[in-house]
Amino acid sequence: MILVGLTGSIGMGKSTTAEMFARLGAPVYDADAEVRRLYAPGGAAVGPIETVFPGVTVDGGVDRNRLSEQVLGNPAALSKLNGIVWPLMGSARQTFLQTAAAAGAPFAILDIPLLLETGGEKGVDVVVVVSAPAAEQRKRVLARPGMSEAKFAAIAAAQMPDAEKRAKADYVIDTGQGLEHARGQVAEVVKVLRARAKQETTRA
Numbered sequence: 264m265i266l267v268g269l270t271g272s273i274g275m276g277k278s279t280t281a282e283m284f285a286r287l288g289a290p291v292y293d294a295d296a297e298v299r300r301l302y303a304p305g306g307a308a309v310g311p312i313e314t315v316f317p318g319v320t321v322d323g324g325v326d327r328n329r330l331s332e333q334v335l336g337n338p339a340a341l342s343k344l345n346g347i348v349w350p351l352m353g354s355a356r357q358t359f360l361q362t363a364a365a366a367g368a369p370f371a372i373l374d375i376p377l378l379l380e381t382g383g384e385k386g387v388d389v390v391v392v393v394s395a396p397a398a399e400q401r402k403r404v405l406a407r408p409g410m411s412e413a414k415f416a417a418i419a420a421a422q423m424p425d426a427e428k429r430a431k432a433d434y435v436i437d438t439g440q441g442l443e444h445a446r447g448q449v450a451e452v453v454k455v456l457r458a459r460a461k462q463e464t465t466r467a
Contacts, residue, residue, distance in 0.1 A: 264364050264460070265371075265388045265460050265463070266388050266389070267289075267387060267388065268373050268387035268391065269281055270377070270378035271376075271392055272419070273376075273400070273418050274400040274404035275438060276438030276445065277393040280393045280449060281293065281372065281374040290359070290362075290372065292371065292372065294376060297352050297356075298352070300355075301352070302325035302327065304323035305324075306325070308325065312348075316340070330344070336417045341421070345381075359371070369464075370460055379392075379428055380421070389433045390431060390432050390434075391434045391435075391452060392429055392431070392434070394435050394437055394439070396439045
């Protein structure tokens, strides 16, 4: 099974692109969704995070805004948070991959926002980067509830520049030219991946 890392900076349209892959039959692991489960009341990350970052939980779950105030722009704090969350996510991702392989999926999509920032590309076979012009990215992000210029700047500073991500990509999905254009690009990537998987199965 071919492992595909799907990534892109904030506001680039990665989640929408992941949905396009899913509609074409690709199994998709959503790292953001897994984090939400871990942070929800009763989630496995709630207790450990509250211990390290007191005051960030509300009604039994992690308040992401409170947590962001403590970790954004603070590499040491972010490293501690990652040390809690990443091992928990790794277990869920492994279960997802085992399920996809058992179902005979020719490839699986790992939707991971910080794939390249964390060196995660070493663990996948193909890297797909979702991109859009900087002006469009800015417009999308600042339209989000609770977003500010300062918060956007802090998030962007923690992410690899878009140009560097595109340079590391095997495929780039451009969401700046409309949904239909992006869908066409995704369909082409799926076609290529299916053909590659078939060739590898034949060789095996």
